[in-house]
Amino acid sequence: MKIKQLSLFLENKPGHLSAICQTLARAGINIVTLSLADTQQFGILRLIIQDWERAKELLEAKGFVVNITEVVATEVDDRPGGLSDVLKVLEQARTNIEYMYAFTFRRNNRAVLIFRFDDPDAAVNVLQAKGINVLGDVELFEEKPGAKKR
């Protein structure tokens, strides 16, 4: 029940983010969601992409440093308290979050939270034990608006 995330090293220079997006666009690869962490000199771009293997190959061919990281995607209602409920569960189990980001599916009024844990398997167990819906590849990529399921 883990999702592959592409992580890229990015210098803080004009054009670098755009080059990544263009590479993926030309190959017809869609970005489900992304997050960017940055400092003054450099940043880390994190991408959720269905065809991550092909994306990794293409980006590496362009000279980018790409890592594959396993992250955990959970689904919550897009309402006040949705994120808070999940965080409470993690806090009670003393599970540390390295970082997280979120996006929403407008159609279903659901929000997806992407978490990076040191021990993703343990975190998945903690979340599932409390009835939180952990998404696998199938659910995550199929529920995307505009995808097959209409």
Place this chain on the structure above:
Amino acid sequence: MNRRSPVVENRLWQSEETLPRSDLRALQLSRLKDLVARVSHVPFYKERFARDRITPDGIRSIDDLRRLPFTTKADLREHYPLGFLAVPREQVVRFHGSSGTTGKPTFVAYTRDDLVTWSDLCARFLVSGGLRPEHTVQVMFGYGLFTGGFGLHYGIERVGAAVLPAGSGNTERNILLMQDMKVDALVCTPSYAVRIAEVLREMKVPRDSLTLKFAHLGAEPWTEDMRQHIERDLGILAFDNYGLSEVMGPGVSGECAYRTGMHIQEDHFIVECVNPDTLEPVADGEKGELVFTTLTKQAFPLIRYRTRDISRLTHEPCPCGRTTVQMSRVTGRTDDMLIIRGVNVFPSQIEEALLRIEGTAPQYLIEVTRPGALDEVTVHVEMREKDFSDKMSSLQALRDRIQREIQGITGIHARVNLVQPQTLERSAGKAKRVLDRRATASH
């Protein structure tokens, strides 16, 4: 040629400085014979002398020097730390060191007599540059393995002047010391003198609150242009001196009152200027690499030590009365050594620091700039997959660790900039390691 007039009263410290050339040559020859005998048991020379059939008796003229082997920094490193020591360890009273091309320094040693000689050599250029017993001199070199601080310190005391061993560091505090202690002269790097002038301006210190008259600057290359700036901004005379720890430290040569070059102390050192490729001597006035033979040093004598410093020699007589050869400012290096704020830094040291992080060194580029008075170093390091992490804290920790390793090995603080792969310039397949943007680099 020497149409200049003296900028201070022309004075000597020791009579040997004006020995007639023929007497100087005779003195050099007898000291050279003695040197060959003294180093015959040093393993490196013992082996070379056996190979080349060299004996003290075989040295009959100064020209026989050219039959003797060269000594390089690599030879010193191979016999790390004290393989070149020529006296029993109990006769050593002081060690100094300079940066090696890798993480380890190169050590040198001094006997009690060596320290007296060294103090006198420093006293020679200090006195020729205006130092008198009534003066107070503020030394703003680091005191440590580096020879600059202690060398000048003992030289100043030898003259009978007062030393204020301030060390390098807080510039505002150093300016306060200059004012309160009515300091007459400064000893520091040329770029630190520029920095002092800048801070004086920023602090709006009136010049007449200072009693500065002159400065003895060294430990890094500088230009005539920098001298004029320093002299104008600080209202002082600035004198140049030269030395390197392997040969002695400061005091190998220094300017006289006429400032037409630096007089090499030929009664203690034989200097050669050679083509670095053929190792053949170049003509008087031509550029070449300086090579020194230490005639009187006891603890750590060296034969034909290749300095890697590019300079010119001139034997033209000087109106100051010294009969010694003069060298021009050092205009470059025959290796890739950088001098950063007076500290010698080799690119291989940076590489060593990077090796300590990950086992194999990534591509890197050392960029040196001088945005204000002082040198700044940025080490650009290409990111590799095995060093990369999706966690920001890991990347910041990596950057900080590289910075610490560089500081640990070189002693300098460098900014570390992580860059994308394949973005650093490679020329003809060979990586470019140094980008020196300082103005002095081209001189």
